[in-house]
Amino acid sequence: ELPAARHTAFRDFRVLVIDTDPVMPTDTAVRGTINRLADNLAKSGVKIERSSPLLPDFAASSRLYMRMLMSFLSSTFAPDIYAGAKAAAASLPEGDNSLAAERLRGIALSHRDWQAANAGRTRLRAQWRELFKTYDAVICPVMPTAAYPHDHSLDQETRxxxxxxxxxxxxxQLAWPGIATLPGLPSTAIPTGFAxxxxPIGVQIVGPWLEDRxxxxxxxxxxxxxxxxxxxPSFND
Known part of the structure; x- marks a missing residue:
């Protein structure tokens, strides 16, 4: 049974607010709604901080997330698609640590390398556990932009x-939802306004493991x- 919420009043919450990161920047409109929300929460008594050394490294966790995500998804790839991706992964420069490269490496991940990645996820969970001894929640982007036109072209990496x-x-873009997905943390998405x-624009409130409430x-x-x-607004016409 999930525990009760840590608090029931604004004045008791301790919240870390993150509005962007160089790995996956957010646009002006998203940052604006996050900062407005943070200011409103502070005025309402929430203890707000904008940075912390306890926050896991976003670049490292995003790379790990892409590897593990694609390792899972590629299990359903057709043999020819998998073989082509595996060959492409083998030809990657060793120093290429882009998220695209990590997705490609994830497709070809061996069981040995998956075990190493999973150990990294375990360490990441421990980092989050430490963070939530100081904070009750982290407010951060759930996506880097407002609602956007979907692109259904065949090769996702060229989109x-x-x-x-x-x-x-x-x-x-998956890096932002991945911040909660990889360590298995509860995340509540809320609307924060419009571009x-x-x-519409939204953010996520990330909480401690199993403390969904x-x-x-x-x-x-x-x-x-x-x-x-x-x-x-256009829906009201």
């Missing part, structure tokens, strides 16, 4: 998404105090 006008590799073009309670308090879901 691009624009963040503040600059192109980024489409699948790299200038009227498209803590981010849910914080989300409930935020909705009660600042408002929750509202249909995008």
């Amino acid at each position: 691009r998404i624009k963040i503040d006008g600059k192109e980024h590799v489409y699948p790299d 200038p073009d009227g498209l 803590t981010p849910l309670k914080l989300a409930e308090l935020i909705e009660r105090e600042f408002g929750g879901f509202a249909p995008p």
Whole structure:
């Protein structure tokens, strides 16, 4: 049975707020809604911090997440697709640590290397456990932009998404949901407003392992105090 939420009032919550990272930058609109939420929470009595040495390295955990994610997904690949990806992974430069390279390596991950990756995930879980001795929740992006046009072209690695006008590799967006997915942490996504073009923006509240009710309670308090879901303006026409 899951434990009760750690707190029931804003004044008792200790929250770490992260609005972007060089590995997967967020656009101006996303950062703006996160910063506005952080300011509102601070005014309501929440203890807010904007950085901490306890936070696991986002670049390292994102690379690990991409490897383990693709190791799982590639188990269903057709033999010819798998063979081609394996050959491509073998030809990667040793120093290429881009998220795209890690996805390719993940497809060809041996059982030995998967065990090493899993050990890395165990260490990551221990880091998060230490962090949640100081904080009750982490508020961070769930995606780097507002709602975006989906690209269904065949090769995902050639797809691009624009963040503040600059192109980024489409699948790299998975780094933000991966922050909770890889260590198995509960995450509650909440709406935080709209981009200038009227498209919705959200963030995630990440909580301690098995303490799902803590981010849910914080989300409930935020909705009660600042408002929750509202249909995008164009839906009201």
